[in-house]
Amino acid sequence: MGRGILGEDRDRIKMRILNFGSLNIDYVYTVHHFARPGETLSCEDYQTFAGGKGNNQSIALARAGAEVFHAGKLCDKDIWLKELLESSGVNTKFIELAESSSGHAIIQVNRKGQNSIVIFGGANRQISDEHIDKAIEEFGKGDHILVQNEINAIPKIIQRAHKKDMTIVFNPAPMGPEVMDYPLELVNIFIVNEIEGQELTDCEDPHKILDRMIEKYPDAATVLTLGEEGVIYNDSVIRIEVPAEKVTPVDTTAAGDCFIGYFLAGITSGGDIESSLKQACKAAAICVTRAGAVDSIPLKNEI
Numbered sequence: 486m487g488r489g490i491l492g493e494d495r496d497r498i499k500m501r502i503l504n505f506g507s508l509n510i511d512y513v514y515t516v517h518h519f520a521r522p523g524e525t526l527s528c529e530d531y532q533t534f535a536g537g538k539g540n541n542q543s544i545a546l547a548r549a550g551a552e553v554f555h556a557g558k559l560c561d562k563d564i565w566l567k568e569l570l571e572s573s574g575v576n577t578k579f580i581e582l583a584e585s586s587s588g589h590a591i592i593q594v595n596r597k598g599q600n601s602i603v604i605f606g607g608a609n610r611q612i613s614d615e616h617i618d619k620a621i622e623e624f625g626k627g628d629h630i631l632v633q634n635e636i637n638a639i640p641k642i643i644q645r646a647h648k649k650d651m652t653i654v655f656n657p658a659p660m661g662p663e664v665m666d667y668p669l670e671l672v673n674i675f676i677v678n679e680i681e682g683q684e685l686t687d688c689e690d691p692h693k694i695l696d697r698m699i700e701k702y703p704d705a706a707t708v709l710t711l712g713e714e715g716v717i718y719n720d721s722v723i724r725i726e727v728p729a730e731k732v733t734p735v736d737t738t739a740a741g742d743c744f745i746g747y748f749l750a751g752i753t754s755g756g757d758i759e760s761s762l763k764q765a766c767k768a769a770a771i772c773v774t775r776a777g778a779v780d781s782i783p784l785k786n787e788i
Contacts, residue, residue: 491674491706491720491752500753501552501628503620503651505642506539507609507635508559508566508580509588511778513738516593519601528593535569536590536778537609538633538658541739545746545782546631547574549768551753554579556620557636558608560587569779579620583608588635598734598773604659610637617641626650629753631745633658640667647671656745660684669702676708676745695719708748708762710741716766718758727762730770739778744769746782764788 515530539557546553547570556579559566566587567577588609593601617638624630630646631654632639646653647668654674657664660681675685675698683689686697691709698707699721706720715728747768751761767788775781 491758499552502546502631502753503554503556503624504539504543504631505556506633507537507588508540508557509537509590511536511590511592513592513594516595518595519593534777534780535566537588538635538742541742541778542746543570543575544573544779545743546750548782548784549747549750550785551750558583558611560608563587581616583611592738594736598736600738609635612636612638617645621645621649624649624651629654634664643668643671657681672705674706678710682709691717710744716762718762725759727766729766732770732774734773736776737773739781740769740773743772743782
């Protein structure tokens with residue numbers, strides 16, 4: 486088992502994680518197939534769940550045993566989302582309330598367990614400079630910050646965290662053209678799927694994606710998730726491949742978020758890269774056998 490740039494020989498001290506991310510309400514529609522252009526489609530079932538990549542990843546981190554703080558914004562009428570995080574063990578002192586609508590997602594889930602998602606940003610897109618400064622001020626060297634692409638002000642968050650010497654973890658989802666204008670050279674760990682990897686590198690083959698990521702960001706590690714094909718970790722020192730667990734999927738909605746939470750919980754609690762990847766793959770495998778986002782994320786003792 487190699488020692489990558491994440492420093493597997495570091496002191497085994499549990500690190501804090503600040504997740505500056507989205508808080509959503511998920512409206513989930515079970516369908517025979519995804520609606521096609523111009524088609525009106527009746528759904529087979531409808532449910533409402535707590536969601537948002539930020540929310541999902543914070544709960545996954547907490548359930549995996551990490552010390553996680555969530556920073557974000559939601560409508561004051563949806564305080565139950567904040568209470569759900571707290572009940573899962575997430576510190577919510579950096580969540581601010583707004584009068585505007587909370588972010589939400591409209592999710593189609595087909596009979597194969599695949600999903601198609603439309604997102605409305607709402608309060609997630611109203612993060613202020615003052616909010617960023619207040620949250621990041623309490624963290625520093627040795628702490629990690631996790632960001633996705635469902636909130637505004639990502640460049641400011643990355644730059645502020647870099648000045649505080651935090652380890653910056655970026656999951657560029659949902660991927661958009663604006664991501665290429667972010668200060669990506671400051672990112673320490675990229676966690677991407679194949680589509681995001683292709684957009685970042687203009688490559689399609691997984692190994693070529695990773696080669697190109699090292700060329701572009703030589704000081705960063707990349708974790709490339711490949712769905713049922715598993716995951717590959719790569720940095721300037723080592724490349725590690727871990728296969729996915731074989732299961733029959735029901736709903737893949739939060740699988741990536743679950744993986745991220747368990748992987749980061751592993752490496753920030755002193756675990757080595759390979760064992761953290763394996764633990765995260767097991768958690769994601771359980772996740773896809775259940776419906777919903779938050780409700781599908783397993784507890785640590787289930788892994």
